[in-house]
Amino acid sequence: MQTKKMINIFLFITMFCLIFLIYLWYSDYEFKHNPIPQNIQSQIQKKKIELKSLTYKKYKIRYDVPVIISRKLNNNQFGMTIYKNKNIIILLNKNRFKENSSYMINSVLPHEYAHAVMFLLGDFSKENGSHTKRWQEICINLKGKGCNRFVNNNDIIIEKTNPF
Numbered sequence: 001m002q003t004k005k006m007i008n009i010f011l012f013i014t015m016f017c018l019i020f021l022i023y024l025w026y027s028d029y030e031f032k033h034n035p036i037p038q039n040i041q042s043q044i045q046k047k048k049i050e051l052k053s054l055t056y057k058k059y060k061i062r063y064d065v066p067v068i069i070s071r072k073l074n075n076n077q078f079g080m081t082i083y084k085n086k087n088i089i090i091l092l093n094k095n096r097f098k099e100n101s102s103y104m105i106n107s108v109l110p111h112e113y114a115h116a117v118m119f120l121l122g123d124f125s126k127e128n129g130s131h132t133k134r135w136q137e138i139c140i141n142l143k144g145k146g147c148n149r150f151v152n153n154n155d156i157i158i159e160k161t162n163p164f
C-alpha cells in the first residue's frame, strides 16, 4: 500500500514536470513565431510618442523615427540605430523583449532614440562608439534609463563617415 502511494506521488510529479516542460516549449515556440504581444506593442507606441514630443520640446525637431522590432539582430544586441540615405531607423531585438520588455522600452529605446537625435542634429561623431557627452545629455533629456556612456555597445551603423 505504502509503495503504491509512493509510485502515485512519483507519477504525479513526473506528469506535472512534463506538462510544465511542454508549456515552456509551447510558449517559446509561440513567442518566436508570432508578432510581439499587443500590450507590448502599444507600450512601445506610447513611448515613441513621448520621445517624439520630448525631442520636439528640447531640439525643435519633428521627425518620426521608425522603430522596427527585428529578429535579425545578434542575440547580444538589444537595439541598433541605422543612418542610411538620410533616413534613420531604430531596430529593437525581438528576442530581448521576452525577458524584460520594460528594460527594452525604458532603457534601450531612449538610448537608441538619442543616437537618432544625434544624427538629426548632424552629429556623426564616432568617439566612444558614438556614446559622446552630447549623446548622454540627449539621452538624459529624453528621460532614458540607460544613458551610461561606458557600456560595451556597438549599436550604430552610419552609411558614410560624413554624409553632408
Ligand SMILES: [Zn+2]
Pocket (backbone or CB within 6 Å): 111, 112, 115, 131, 153, 155, 156
Ligand atoms: Zn548606443
